[in-house]
Amino acid sequence: MVEFAGYELPVQYKGVIAEARAVREGAGMFDVSHMARLRFNGPQALAFLEWVTTNDVSKLGPGSGQYSLLPNAKGGTVDDIILYRTGDEEFKMVVNAANHQKDLAHLRALLKEGVALDDTTESTAMIAVQGPGAVDLVAQLSDQAERAREAPFFGAFDARVAGVPCFLARSGYTGEDGYEIQCPADKAESLWQRLAEAGAVPCGLGARDTLRVEAGLPLYGHELTDDLSPIAAGLGWVVSKTKEFLGSGPINAARTAGTPAKLQGIRLDSKRVAQPGTAVSVNGGQVGTVSSGAYSPLLDSGIAFAFLESGVALETPCEVDFRGKPEPGKVVAKRFFKRQ
Numbered sequence: 001m002v003e004f005a006g007y008e009l010p011v012q013y014k015g016v017i018a019e020a021r022a023v024r025e026g027a028g029m030f031d032v033s034h035m036a037r038l039r040f041n042g043p044q045a046l047a048f049l050e051w052v053t054t055n056d057v058s059k060l061g062p063g064s065g066q067y068s069l070l071p072n073a074k075g076g077t078v079d080d081i082i083l084y085r086t087g088d089e090e091f092k093m094v095v096n097a098a099n100h101q102k103d104l105a106h107l108r109a110l111l112k113e114g115v116a117l118d119d120t121t122e123s124t125a126m127i128a129v130q131g132p133g134a135v136d137l138v139a140q141l142s143d144q145a146e147r148a149r150e151a152p153f154f155g156a157f158d159a160r161v162a163g164v165p166c167f168l169a170r171s172g173y174t175g176e177d178g179y180e181i182q183c184p185a186d187k188a189e190s191l192w193q194r195l196a197e198a199g200a201v202p203c204g205l206g207a208r209d210t211l212r213v214e215a216g217l218p219l220y221g222h223e224l225t226d227d228l229s230p231i232a233a234g235l236g237w238v239v240s241k242t243k244e245f246l247g248s249g250p251i252n253a254a255r256t257a258g259t260p261a262k263l264q265g266i267r268l269d270s271k272r273v274a275q276p277g278t279a280v281s282v283n284g285g286q287v288g289t290v291s292s293g294a295y296s297p298l299l300d301s302g303i304a305f306a307f308l309e310s311g312v313a314l315e316t317p318c319e320v321d322f323r324g325k326p327e328p329g330k331v332v333a334k335r336f337f338k339r340q
Helices: 016-025 045-052 097-110 134-141 145-150 185-197 205-214 248-257
Strands: 002-004 007-009 028-031 036-041 064-071 077-087 090-095 116-119 124-130 156-161 164-169 178-184 261-268 279-282 285-296 301-309 317-322 325-332
Touching: 016 028, 016 205, 028 185, 028 205, 036 045, 036 097, 045 090, 045 097, 064 097, 077 097, 077 164, 090 097, 097 116, 124 134, 124 185, 134 145, 134 178, 134 185, 145 156, 156 185, 164 185, 178 185, 205 285, 205 301, 261 285, 261 317, 301 325
Parallel strands: none
Antiparallel strands: 002 007, 028 124, 036 090, 036 116, 064 077, 077 090, 124 178, 156 164, 164 178, 261 301, 261 325, 279 285, 279 317, 285 301, 317 325
16 A cells, blocks of 8 residues: 555555456456546536636537646646536546645636536545446446447446446546446445456556556656646647637647657566656667656566657667666657557
8 A cells, every 4th residue: 555645545456467467358447536526517617617728628518528638827737637528517527636736726726707616526436447348347237238338438427336326437547448437435335346246356556557658648747747848748639729728829839849858658678667767868878768667568568658859760779777777678659558
């Protein structure tokens, strides 16, 4: 167990590799109740969220969601989020645990008349069920089995799972299919038990981090920061080209001009795990630093994200420094795993 953002969280149950494989091959589940959950409603909620997020909120119909960012005025990232539209004037937002209070302060400072913001984190819990068998497992326990099986990615709806009233969202942080399930906090333990009885394998933070690196997904504080443009992190696809939003000027300028460094993937020749801040070199000269590293059970090798000089091309041989000893690898696309 480790302490994180005020929560005691398991690193592993039976082993990181076994848990990662359970998600890739069947269905694993994660207690992600530490992720903060916010609710917005009111006649100005849509206009407010259009201003404080980078993606096009107007494209969301009720029962749909999108990955997005909370930008700051200078073009950095306050946090990365998922936003769901649950009604004409109602929205739910999931934000990172470590940024919970920072995000609340940021959003409340920008809040305008006609928008109500409620923090539902303490009254709710969230369990992520992920893997090729996850959707069918959740559907079998749901009173809306057909809807659970047919919902599109980022589709969201209310349903009962094992008799517990829940908000289901077809999303996750592993690259696999599955659901992130919000439920009343006092029902979380019984829901977890029923999911386990149905075959979901309990998984900890270690497997979650391995899976998200394999899937090419960023972690705030590593690939995203207050001072780093999301363009450098390769997230231009969640930045609207048609609307004005907080920080849109500097972000659009970075999109046009490019950034000095950009996020790339590295696959090592060995199974070693590169630590954040580790130097990456090409032909003996440093070209960047590692932001995240993991051992990939899928590839049986060490993999990493690194911010490299923008001129470094894919397939370029490189070396990662391990306490003065260079470890050979190759620059690759940062998405190591792609669901079929």
